[in-house]
Amino acid sequence: MNFIYFIFYIIIIYFFIDFVKKNIKKKKNEPPGPLSLPLIGNLHQLTLLPHRGLTRLADKYKGIYRIYFGDMYTVVVTDFDIIKQMWVNDFIKFADRPKPRSCKSWSNNFQNLGLSDLETWSKVHLIIVSSLTKTKIISKSATTIDEQTKSLLYYINEKCNETSSFGSNKKIIKTFSLNILMEILFSKKLTNNENQNDDATEFVKSVNSVFEYLGKGNLSDFISILRPLYYFSGKGFEREFKYLMDILENIYNEHLVNLDTHNPNDLFDQLIIETNGDKEFIKNVSLDLILAGSDTITCTIEYFILFMINNPVMQERLYKELLDTFGNNIKFISYNDTLKLQYFNACLKETIRIKPPAPLGLFRYSRQDSYVGKNNEYFIPKNTMIFQNIFGLYNSERFIKDCSLFLPDRWMNNKNEEKNENDQDFNDDLMEKENKDKYYQKLDKLFNPFSIGKRRCPGEQIAKVEISIFLCNLFYNFKISNPNENGIIDEKELFFITIRPKPFSMKFTKRK
Numbered sequence: 001m002n003f004i005y006f007i008f009y010i011i012i013i014y015f016f017i018d019f020v021k022k023n024i025k026k027k028k029n030e031p032p033g034p035l036s037l038p039l040i041g042n043l044h045q046l047t048l049l050p051h052r053g054l055t056r057l058a059d060k061y062k063g064i065y066r067i068y069f070g071d072m073y074t075v076v077v078t079d080f081d082i083i084k085q086m087w088v089n090d091f092i093k094f095a096d097r098p099k100p101r102s103c104k105s106w107s108n109n110f111q112n113l114g115l116s117d118l119e120t121w122s123k124v125h126l127i128i129v130s131s132l133t134k135t136k137i138i139s140k141s142a143t144t145i146d147e148q149t150k151s152l153l154y155y156i157n158e159k160c161n162e163t164s165s166f167g168s169n170k171k172i173i174k175t176f177s178l179n180i181l182m183e184i185l186f187s188k189k190l191t192n193n194e195n196q197n198d199d200a201t202e203f204v205k206s207v208n209s210v211f212e213y214l215g216k217g218n219l220s221d222f223i224s225i226l227r228p229l230y231y232f233s234g235k236g237f238e239r240e241f242k243y244l245m246d247i248l249e250n251i252y253n254e255h256l257v258n259l260d261t262h263n264p265n266d267l268f269d270q271l272i273i274e275t276n277g278d279k280e281f282i283k284n285v286s287l288d289l290i291l292a293g294s295d296t297i298t299c300t301i302e303y304f305i306l307f308m309i310n311n312p313v314m315q316e317r318l319y320k321e322l323l324d325t326f327g328n329n330i331k332f333i334s335y336n337d338t339l340k341l342q343y344f345n346a347c348l349k350e351t352i353r354i355k356p357p358a359p360l361g362l363f364r365y366s367r368q369d370s371y372v373g374k375n376n377e378y379f380i381p382k383n384t385m386i387f388q389n390i391f392g393l394y395n396s397e398r399f400i401k402d403c404s405l406f407l408p409d410r411w412m413n414n415k416n417e418e419k420n421e422n423d424q425d426f427n428d429d430l431m432e433k434e435n436k437d438k439y440y441q442k443l444d445k446l447f448n449p450f451s452i453g454k455r456r457c458p459g460e461q462i463a464k465v466e467i468s469i470f471l472c473n474l475f476y477n478f479k480i481s482n483p484n485e486n487g488i489i490d491e492k493e494l495f496f497i498t499i500r501p502k503p504f505s506m507k508f509t510k511r512k
């Protein structure tokens with residue numbers, strides 16, 4: 001009995017000390033923040049949709065506040081000027097990433113692109129940027145995106161003939177975005193054939209499990225007392241990860257045998273040339289690009305389709321813009337063509353605004369004590385985890401009026417733009433109150449879904465090209481609706497580092 005009391009007192013003392021430690025001010029000018037609980041800190045306020053929990057806190061504590069993410073002292077920034085100050089002007093002070101135990105093995109002990117510290121990152125980043133911008137690789141990416149788009153449209157066309165509604169977003173769009181990355185990286189792809197059974201299929205299965213695992217997060221990364229539990233919770237993941245690395249190793253060996261140094265066939269070849277065949281490096285950055293690049297693109301495309309299904313009047317307006325610009329007889333819309341489409345680009349921006357694929361970016365970590373803010377009024381200690389609340393910037397009435405409504409028109413900064421009489425125009429209200437130009441400047445200034453500064457997303461161009469080409473060609477050729485005629489598809493998101501819609505069904509009808 002005495003022993004039980006003893007343990008009980010130890011726990012109470014531990015909780016008490018932890019509570020005091022978390023809530024005592026480190027310095028006078030630390031950012032404001034809510035009370036933090038022992039053990040979990042403020043995790044209870046984040047709920048299952050952390051970007052929304054953090055945005056609720058931003059409405060109360062404003063542009064910069066501190067919380068405890070478990071035991072990790074964390075600063076959340078929902079203020080564009082402070083993000084710019086940290087990511088651009090003071091880049092070196094905030095260039096690192098945190099190092100969760102659960103990411104140690106898949107990032108090769110944090111030596112990859114996405115999770116490395118500034119010193120390693122500078123070298124890795126240089127090689128990746130140099131490889132991605134080689135003419136051969138740019139032209140391979142362009143051809144791959146065109147081919148994969150045509151192939152998916154062909155598949156949808158075939159299926160349209162068989163039945164009026166089929167499938168769900170879940171498989172075909174993910175397969176599409178993964179295929180493009182796998183083709184660019186190592187010239188392999190999946191088909192939509194359920195029976196396909198080869199390296200590519202196994203690779204995708206493993207990528208999905210690794211992504212789901214990382215997306216769910218691991219409490220033992222952030223709550224020190226749970227750290228020993230990682231041994232059990234991380235086991236399955238480590239197995240899956242090893243399997244993935246073995247497949248990448250086979251692909252690497254194939255490439256080494258067939259390599260023509262004067263004529264690299266894909267990014268793997270190019271990286272072998274640039275790094276003198278550094279196998280571990282190549283395996284790790286490939287995984288980086290696949291993990292960071294496939295879900296973000298899939299989520300954007302899925303949400304765009306979902307909003308067009310739920311807003312058929314807007315879908316018709318988009319189709320009209322496509323017809324007015326290209327007539328009804330062109331074979332394929334190229335990326336340069338998509339840039340002419342004001343309404344399409346407004347719908348795309350509005351989709352990304354309301355459902356930013358990476359709502360909290362990728363977490364950063366401070367390398368030294370610093371002061372930030374207009375008058376450097378906020379103190380951020382060394383080793384602080386930092387979230388840039390991209391979602392909060394786009395989804396708070398403090399910055400954007402009627403922020404929960406899907407209103408592409410808010411991006412139509414053109415007085416001559418023909419208005420569809422069925423579209424509600426909520427902007428007019430705001431225009432009367434505010435100078436119109438200022439309003440648009442403010443919107444554009446806020447809108448940086450790929451982040452800013454030297455460590456912003458390296459996949460931005462691929463993402464823009466892939467998403468725009470696919471969506472424009474899709475809506476030029478098909479009308480998409482909900483097979484359940486009277487229903488509206490649920491727009492609520494699921495959080496896995498990225499945000500995605502729940503699986504939904506689509507009905508495709510040929511336009512011509």
Ligand code: HEM
Pocket residue numbers: 087113114115125288289290292293294296297300356357358360361362363449450451452455456457458459460462463
């Ligand atoms: C709609 C699509 C995408 C969005 C919205 C997006 C957004 C982001 C954001 C916000 C970051 C964090 C940057 C920071 O810390 O400041 C990031 C990092 C990253 N993204 Fe993307 N991304 C997208 C697509 C892609 C694609 C297609 C690829 C690969 C081909 C990619 C590869 C990466 C990598 C490797 C990083 C880590 C960069 C580093 O640490 O240096 N992303 N992305």
